[in-house]
Amino acid sequence: MKKEDINFDAYVKYSKPGPRYTSYPTAIEFSEDFKYEEYLDELKSQKSSTPLSLYFHLPFCRSACYFCGCNVVYTSKSEKMDRYIKYLDKEIEILSKYVDTNRVVTQIHFGGGTPTFFDAKQLELHIKNIKKHFKNISSDAEISCEIDPRFLNEEQLQVLTSNGFNRISYGVQDFNEKVQKVIHRIQPYEITKNAIDMAREKGIKSINMDLIYGLPYQTLDTFKKTLELALSLDPDRFAVFNYAHVPWIKKSMRKLDEDTIPTPQVKLEILKYTHDYLTSNGYRMIGMDHYAKPEDELFRALEDGTLHRNFQGYTTKAGADLIGVGLTSIGEGFRHYAQNYKDMKPYEAAIDEGKLPYFRGVKLSDEDRLRKDVIMSLMANFYVNIKSVEDKFNIDFFEHFKEGFEELKYLNEFVEVSKKEIKVNPTGRLLIRNIAMCFDEYMKKIGSGEKRFSKTV
Known part of the structure; x- marks a missing residue:
């Protein structure tokens, strides 16, 4: 795509609140009107010929990043992670009563939270528990993990790569020290570079980097520097998100001074420069907010019209039933969406009763x-x-x-x-x-x- 293809002057006047459409209907339509028994019926009716996509939510973080809109649990206690892994295993055990776990698995994703806040032994045990039940993982499955570079070591990477993980997504957001300080996420360039170098050495072929524009104290000049540093690490994909300031939903965002958030005009300048910079350096726009190298499979899927979007973002693995496992996870079937409990107490209580920790959802008309x-x-x-x-x-x-x-x-x-x-x-x-x-x-x-x-x- 050429730089001049986009008319940014026409673009800016259309700003209005709207969904990101990781689902339809969107999550605000989920309700408890879709009953537990109905959800089980939907699971049991799934065809054995339909592949599975598995999402595991690993919700723990040491401290809050003030820009973050994810569902997280803050802790420094390793025993909480040990306990959670046991409950994930119990949840999979219950799930296996309603889902044919011999079905082909084409996608596995670890999201968070901070999945690598779990140490190598904990990750190994969790993966072992998954494979104990889901034995038919496709040889070309997309197996990915979200990673905070501040919490990553070689032992963890060894566990991931030895178990077939082939995609990693690094959270960076911004390399500017002032921006990092105000969003409560100090992450120097060297830490990110080291994390990416380790992944390359371990044979990870596909690396994504998340950046966010619209954060407090960002300017066009500071973000130019962030882009230069990010490009020097040569990721295969970029996800460049517009910061979603929703303090009425996420209390931690109230810690940010709204007067320091860039104006719409500055955000537009940053977006325009980002698009021009990435496309001038060999990346192509893929879907909403994403850029990839032309040899990337996402680009090829867009070219032939087979790109797919779900709660994990963009993927080439269309046609699978998505099963969400863990706190607040969301699953998707042919005619339903289902979400687990958001709080640990009811999540554990349901599993202790031998039930799936289902909270709410929607049956599609x-x-x-x-x-x-x-x-x-x-x-x-x-x-x-x-x-x-x-x-x-x-x-x-x-x-x-x-x-x-x-x-x-x-x-x-x-x-x-x-x-x-x-x-x-x-x-x-x-x-x-x-x-x-x-x-x-x-x-x-x-x-x-x-x-x-x-x-x-």
């Missing part, structure tokens, strides 16, 4: 499935094959989405619509959340004054 197809196709591939959707759901696409196309008129400079397809142009890719919202039935229910989502720009 036919209309949900239709709109999910459209929205996820837009979010992943910037494209909708209208004829394919019509055949699959037996609808007249333009009649069914008449209201959506009315809303889309305000964004028509960013999309090309024909009888056969919807194609999003390069500027529209930065506004893909806005475009997807046109097809979101639930957005109509949200009042103008309600704080539900971060802004799209």
Whole structure:
């Protein structure tokens, strides 16, 4: 993609609150109305021929990073991690009563929290427990782990690589010392470089780096330096996120002085420079917020229209049932989403009773499935094959989405619509959340004054 392909002046005026669409319906529609027994029925009805994607939430951190929106538990006690691993094993044991664990596993992901806050022995035990139940892990499975470079050593990396982990995502956010101090995450460049060098030496082929723009005290000049340092480490992928300031949801964000957060104009300058800098240095834009080298499989999947999006981000492993294991984890099936308890006490209590720690979810209607197809196709591939959707759901696409196309008129400079397809142009890719919202039935229910989502720009 060439630098001049994106019209940033057209982009900036469309800022509004909107979902990131890691699911549809989004998590705000999850409720306890979707009962435990219904959830079990959905699990039991899954086809043995459908592969599995496994997500394990390892929620512990030593201290809070004030920008973080993840569900975490703060502790310095190793025995809490030991106890948690035992409960994860018990949860998998219960899960095996309802899910055929002989199914092919095509994706495993460790998220957090800080997965490498667990030491090498704890990680080894957890992986051993997984393989005890799920014995059919594909030889080309995507096996990945999120890593805080401040908590990583060679022993942990040896455990991961010897057990088939082939992707690592490093949290960096920003290399500027002042920014790091105010967000409560001191992480010098040398620590990150050492962590990446170790991974390369251990044979990890795919390394992602997370950066965030819009953090307190960031300027265009400071972020330029962060990008230079990040590029010097030669990651295979970048995820460059717009900081989502949601202090009404995450109390730790209230510690940040909102007057120090960059203005929308500064954020736009940072985004424009970031896009130009990365694309000038051999990366290509993949999905929302992501960049990858042209030889990366994500880029190839985008080129042939097979990129997929779920709660772990972008992946080439489409068509799998996602099983979430651990505190607050979310699973996804053909007709449901399900989330575990967010607090440790009810999570453990459910497992002690021999039940899955299911908290809430949603059962998808036919209309949900239709709109999910459209929205996820837009979010992943910037494209909708209208004829394919019509055949699959037996609808007249333009009649069914008449209201959506009315809303889309305000964004028509960013999309090309024909009888056969919807194609999003390069500027529209930065506004893909806005475009997807046109097809979101639930957005109509949200009042103008309600704080539900971060802004799209």
